[in-house]
Amino acid sequence: MKLRLPITSLLLLTTLMSCQENNSSQATTNSSSATTNEATSINTHRFLTQDAYQYIQKQVDFGPRIPGTPEHKACADWLYSELSLYVDYIEMKPTQVKIGDGTNKPCYNIFGQINPEAENRILLLAHWDTRPWADMENPPSTEPVTGADDGASGVGVLLALAKNIHQDLKGDLNVGIDILFTDVEDYGKTEWGSNSYAIGTRHWANEAKANGYQANFGILLDMVGAANARFAMEGFSIQYAPEVLQKVWKVAHDSGYGSYFVFEDGHQITDDHLPINQILRIPTIDIINLPSGSRTGFVPHWHTLRDDMSVINHQTLEAVGQTLLNLISEQH
Numbered sequence: 001m002k003l004r005l006p007i008t009s010l011l012l013l014t015t016l017m018s019c020q021e022n023n024s025s026q027a028t029t030n031s032s033s034a035t036t037n038e039a040t041s042i043n044t045h046r047f048l049t050q051d052a053y054q055y056i057q058k059q060v061d062f063g064p065r066i067p068g069t070p071e072h073k074a075c076a077d078w079l080y081s082e083l084s085l086y087v088d089y090i091e092m093k094p095t096q097v098k099i100g101d102g103t104n105k106p107c108y109n110i111f112g113q114i115n116p117e118a119e120n121r122i123l124l125l126a127h128w129d130t131r132p133w134a135d136m137e138n139p140p141s142t143e144p145v146t147g148a149d150d151g152a153s154g155v156g157v158l159l160a161l162a163k164n165i166h167q168d169l170k171g172d173l174n175v176g177i178d179i180l181f182t183d184v185e186d187y188g189k190t191e192w193g194s195n196s197y198a199i200g201t202r203h204w205a206n207e208a209k210a211n212g213y214q215a216n217f218g219i220l221l222d223m224v225g226a227a228n229a230r231f232a233m234e235g236f237s238i239q240y241a242p243e244v245l246q247k248v249w250k251v252a253h254d255s256g257y258g259s260y261f262v263f264e265d266g267h268q269i270t271d272d273h274l275p276i277n278q279i280l281r282i283p284t285i286d287i288i289n290l291p292s293g294s295r296t297g298f299v300p301h302w303h304t305l306r307d308d309m310s311v312i313n314h315q316t317l318e319a320v321g322q323t324l325l326n327l328i329s330e331q332h
Helices: 049-061 070-084 148-172 198-212 235-240 240-256 272-279 314-329
Strands: 003-005 020-022 089-092 095-098 102-109 110-114 123-127 178-180 217-222 231-233 261-265 284-288
Touching: 003 198, 020 240, 049 070, 049 148, 049 314, 070 110, 070 178, 089 314, 095 178, 095 198, 102 198, 110 148, 123 148, 123 198, 148 178, 148 217, 148 284, 148 314, 178 198, 217 235, 217 240, 231 235, 231 240, 235 240, 235 284, 240 261, 240 314, 272 284, 284 314
Parallel strands: 003 020, 123 178, 123 217, 217 284, 231 261
Antiparallel strands: 089 110, 095 102, 110 178
């Protein structure tokens, strides 16, 4: 679902994997912020970190969530049921989408709204499907990826956040919160082209545009569960939503998580935030783990059989979840 895309003179290379990286440098106005060892309390509510972990475990327990499999449909039904407990409105519109080889696959985008009547809205999203092939194994494997980090981690954080908001913030919010679990994000190959990724999000964004949907800004979570995560400022986020980046990173630093959210430019990643930026024109950022010095640009377990619960870390989940909870609490 993501990839490193070098650019050579006058040649634009095609995508290597679901999320594409561009090594051209991106300029942004970075501010320095002190990192503290202990999270400061912006609000009195603590993120439900253990709930996030359990939500990740539940998704993994279904097995690989590959579009068209029974495990995929079972997980979709569970996600719909669980999210419905914490939102005021929810929809899941089953559809068929065409993947890169020309065949059709079932797609279940799940969309829930808290305070649907509010004019000012924040869109939070993460993909929940998993990759059909562990193509970063050496040698590449045709076995499917479990996707604890790449898929389940972002969804787990957002489910726990929805529960937090429902329990702690709902009565005080002056903003609407929209939560989108996107499907068929990771069913792509290099030879199929960059449009073979983020298929479900592209479908949802086109429908949302036709229906007049808008939000003030959006935040995508992708691979947010591994230990010692480094969330650099992703390149397309700098291009499309620099003010949102600065706002979120400042809250993270004020909350004591500056060691995770670094004020450093990252590569451009072709991910689910691109259709939201390009089709809906909603400034949307990508919180994604971009380790320094990585050969692939991503974590070692990316697109491998090692992407299981052993890589999930409570401290990283807390850093992401508490940052978002604190950001939302400022909307009172």
